[in-house]
Amino acid sequence: MGKVNGPSVLQAVALCCDFTWRRELRRKRIMAYSKDQLLARLKDLQIEFSQYEHPAVMTVEAQAKYVGNIRGGLSKNLFLKDKKHRFYIVSALADTKVDMKVLSQRLGLGKGGFRMAPEETMLEILKVPLGSVTPFALVNESARDVALLLDKGFKAQERCFFHPLSNDMSISLNTNDLDKFLKSIGRDPAYVDLEANPAVGKDQPPDLAAFVPSGSTVLPDLPDPASAVQSAGGSHVNANNNCKAATEKAIKPAKDVQNVKDKSAKAVNPSSSFTDAEKFVEEILDRISAKLLSETKEGNIAQQGQELGNEIANRLRKCCYPELKNLATIFKNTAYTQGFHAGKASSLTQCPRT
Structure with missing residues (x-):
């Protein structure tokens, strides 16, 4: 040599x-909402929320150290992928027990029809880093085909906590205002009992099959x-x-x-x-x-x-x-x-x- x-x-x-600068420039052509842009949109929609800055957190337990003493329900958010390359956000209260096999059957995907979506896919579709999955990520056009299942337990909470596209901040709002945001981006909020375990069989079709996205994101x-x-x-x-x-x-x-x-x-x-x-x-x-x-x-x-x-x-x-x-x-x-x-x-x- x-x-x-x-x-x-x-x-x-x-x-x-x-090269790095040019690559980032190309990526930004597909615009992704920032935390500040999301907060500005919530204000434009006259949605009342409280915001709490804290160090970046990767788990609900870590988040609870900073906002767990404030009235409201903390949320855990899963970004999932099925075998046909359809994507889902499952947003539940921190203490809700979500059985992935049961949920998969209720959606008509059979047992083991789910798996966690890879981090690269999360960045590509939701435009958020690991630890920042949130229903608010659906504001991005790239997430238009992602299904959203919300825990019906949120309805019983005075306020609910979510990350605003970044895990170094939490915001709290009530479900009416969350619904208002979702409807503003063309989403019909779906609250379901994520702990239910109904029988699924020939005479008992999957009760959540209607929530399986019809338009799939093509990432084969x-x-x-x-x-x-x-x-x-x-x-x-x-x-x-x-x-x-x-x-x-x-x-x-x-x-x-x-x-x-x-x-x-x-x-x-x-x-x-x-x-x-x-x-x-x-x-x-x-x-x-x-x-x-x-x-x-x-x-x-x-x-x-x-x-x-x-x-x-x-x-x-x-x-x-x-x-x-x-x-x-x-x-x-x-x-x-x-x-x-x-x-x-x-x-x-x-x-x-x-």
Whole structure:
């Protein structure tokens, strides 16, 4: 590797900063409400509320240390995802017992139809960080297809506490004013008994099925990358052969490929960035930028002097190589998967009718 001099390092830092700035600018094109904008909107709607600033809190228990002595009910808010990529906010009183399996059945999703939505999805859809999920996040256009289930226990409270898009503040208001806000964004508030456990069966349809969102947010989970490698080991589908036999043959894995699947089974499913070349490049640059900026601290510059460039180059190569190799492998496997499914669909459409 050639020697990297001081000016090159500074140029690299400048490029990383410029890239980060431009990326943030693109993200902000999809406008997200800020805490101050939300509070201003509540005032415009003539909604009466009290606000309490406190350190950022991640749990209801931590929040209670600052506002637990004030009259009103604290809320816990869950951001959930079902198997069909539909999203839900379940907002309940802190002491309400919410059985996820029961709630899933009541929505008609079967047992285990729910899971917690990943943090990246929370940021993308609700535009709030971890620990700040709140019904107020539905003000963002990106959350238009997210369903909201409110605990009917809120109705019995004089006031209820929620985070106003940020977990360093809590606001309290009554349910009438909460309803007023929700209706202002086109939402019909739905208060349900989250502790109920009604029977669900052939003659007893799910009582909450009407609240399942009809319009889903399209954030598909990609197939396991190992399946792409599996498919590559199969035989080509011949349109002149029997369709069923050809299809079964095409997806049958070879022994060597099965070993690849075993090694990949524990890998995390790739995010949507691996189907978009621009996002994939941004992912790489994000990681390199973070590593580079972490190494170019004032103390490092003073200590390393002119050798800082070489030192950073060596460290980047050492620490980034495994990550970048993993990213490239996932990107390759994703391409294999999409190519296989496209080829399979094309072959099936060419199968002669019998």
